[in-house]
Amino acid sequence: NLSERLQRIASNVPPNVKVADIGSDHAYLPIYLVQKGVATAAVAGEVNEGPFRGADRHVRENGLADVISVRKGDGLAVIAPGEVDVITIAGMGGYNIREILEAGKDKLPGVSRLVLSPQGDSDRVRKWLQLHGWMIIDEDILTEDERIYEIIVAERGEMNITDEMELEFGPFNLARKHPKVVDRVEYEQGKIRRALAAIEKTPTENGLARKQELLARRAQLEEVR
Ligand code: SAM
Known part of the structure; x- marks a missing residue:
């Protein structure tokens, strides 16, 4: 059973897309997205050997090796330009997510949506998005195991957040006065x-x-x- 956190991330992936989940660990998210018929195919990227093997085994156990490609590598290095429509990056710090996006900029043309779930330092992510032609279209925030996770959904477009509080806490979260x-x-x-x-x-x-x-x-x- 997928955690509430991963389910909420999954609910922000539109149907009939090819998705890359970067830092996939057990590949829970891409497996779920394919099984639910949301993603037509997926890439699970992992930089570390242990999680990479776990993802690979888990995908094979679920009989999904022909639709989910498990690849070892740093950040977006595992995908080719134009290969996927949506990228998910979840369960790491905002600095790390920003670094992955920055280092993998050349892989982003063709990607229409990013679903990012930083654990802390989400202002770094918002600033990067704003500077690189992405617009936040929705946000969410939740706690799991006493950690606060945010979900930032972005598509191509211009935004102009100048307010420091909006960068720190998120314009949608603030507008909704989200209890978290x-x-x-x-x-x-x-x-x-x-x-x-x-x-x-x-x-x-x-x-x-x-x-x-x-x-x-x-x-x-x-x-x-
Ligand atoms: N995305 C899953 C989730 O949200 O439940 C797993 C989160 S896990 C805490 C973070 C994973 O990201 C680890 O398995 C780690 O090996 C991987 N990771 C960290 N930096 C990465 C990078 N630059 N490229 C690919 N994977 C990375």
């Missing part, structure tokens, strides 16, 4: 409260400048809540 985003904002506010208290307690040379920064961020956070 409210949790995240409160968590960030807690960090500021503690940092301000520490500055009051032990004044330092650059304490004043730091305090100003913290107060500015506190005001920004207060506005989105």
